[in-house]
Amino acid sequence: MSSIPDLGRRDLLKGAIAAGATLAAGAALSGCAMGGGSDDSGPKTAKGKRSADNPFGVVPNSSLELVWFKGGSPLYLADAVNPLFKRKFPKATLKQSSSERLSQTLQPRFVGGNPPDYVDNAGADALDFGALIQDGQVLDLTELYEAPSIDDPDKKVKDTLLPGAYENAITDGKPYALSYFTRAFGLWYNAQLFEKEGWEAPTTWDDFLALCKELKKAGITPYGFAGKNAADYHTTVLLASAAKIGGHEVITDIDNLEDGAWKSDAVIQAADAWAEIGAKYTSKSFKGLIHTEVQLRQNQGKLAFYPSGDWLESEQKEATTKDFTYAMMPVPSVTTADALPAHAIYATVGGGWTFIPAKAKNAPAALEYMRMIMSREGAQAFTKASGWLTTVQGGADGVELPPGMAAAQKAIDTAAKDNSLFETKIQTWYRPLSEETKGAVLQLMFEGGTGRQFAERMQKKADEIKKDSSVKKYKR
Structure with missing residues (x-):
């Protein structure tokens, strides 16, 4: 909800x-x-x-x-x-x-x-x-x-x-x-601001980094999420990057508690890519903020990209000014050889x-x-x-949909045509593992962690749960 x-x-x-x-x-x-x-x-x-x-x-x-x-x-x-x-x-x-x-x-x-x-x-x-x-x-x-x-x-x-x-x-x-509920998850931005400045939503990681650099020069924090209560927002985009790099199997293996799933090259590479964003293009102050505080900064033009599901536009209805129009883009491709296309998206049906x-x-x-x-x-x-x-x-x-929701629906429709929709189940099946991702992404994005450190921390927790006979195991 x-x-x-x-x-x-x-x-x-x-x-x-x-x-x-x-x-x-x-x-x-x-x-x-x-x-x-x-x-x-x-x-x-x-x-x-x-x-x-x-x-x-x-x-x-x-x-x-x-x-x-x-x-x-x-x-x-x-x-x-x-x-x-x-x-x-x-x-x-x-x-x-x-x-x-x-x-x-x-x-x-x-x-x-x-x-x-x-x-x-x-x-x-x-x-x-x-x-x-x-x-x-x-x-x-x-x-x-x-x-x-x-x-x-x-x-x-x-x-x-x-x-x-x-x-x-x-x-x-x-x-x-x-x-x-049908919902899409991606990176949200102000379409009016991008049109005014001549910026385009990036589809590749190189273009994403280049735009982040330009945004920073313009005095706008390129990327951010709320560390106090919404670290899972960033977990979604990190796992989206891993899925794009390695394909559906990456997510399936994580959900199925397969040995070494978190230490796959795709997860480490995705985590390293986002670690660079954390080191250069976010604000450390966001770690102590709640979601509405960070979302308000975006509405005020102080933050460019914000990771969220498509409830964001409705949730921020009262804070959205006339010069702000929500738009959503899929997480950019990390490599030129990603297994899934640039339009692949984390979504639930x-x-x-x-x-x-x-x-x-x-x-x-x-x-x-x-x-x-x-x-x-x-x-x-x-x-x-x-x-x-x-x-x-x-x-x-x-029903006439608002622009952000219309963009999210278009993204789902596009990805559905070639089986490029994906989602994780760990948040429902294994709460302790899902909770561990929050601490792990905070460490990665705000404390200077590495992709390998993130992967090893998550694998350790996954192994604990797999060995715990009191926890019911599920399979996709």
């Missing part, structure tokens, strides 16, 4: 898109009793009468509790879908709350066996989704994806989504998340972090709420309000 991966607003990662989605609360969840596992994790409420119009058996006058990450996008989603739910079930009660610290707020409730019905799990303090799945705390959403869609009852919900969206919701053979707890008191209503989210009416209302794109086919029909 507004912070994925963090899987939420930063979602990168996540993720996150993400959807998140590099979050911080996992060990506590995976290491404690969660109030029962899969043996007794089913919904505890009586269901109403099932029908073609009410496939999950929602009790019309029941209460549905929704917990959102406290960011812009989740609230847009609530505003879009709540009226649809109340229109269909006018006697139902919608209880909702939001928090920036979901792990702190909700972990005691999961431990006590009293979770809410629906969780928008995003932000820097999101619950560890992988640990929740491992502990049997997340509802299998197969019933949702196999249900008839609202728009066309002859089609299943999963068949109304963009290709790959349903598959991205699957972990260990089952769909556990709402696979809803679906995936997600929004889920229904296995012990939700009103799972039928939560499932119907999700079905409404994945209707064209719900998707169009959300995209119109937020500027975010969804996985719903036709979900943006009739």
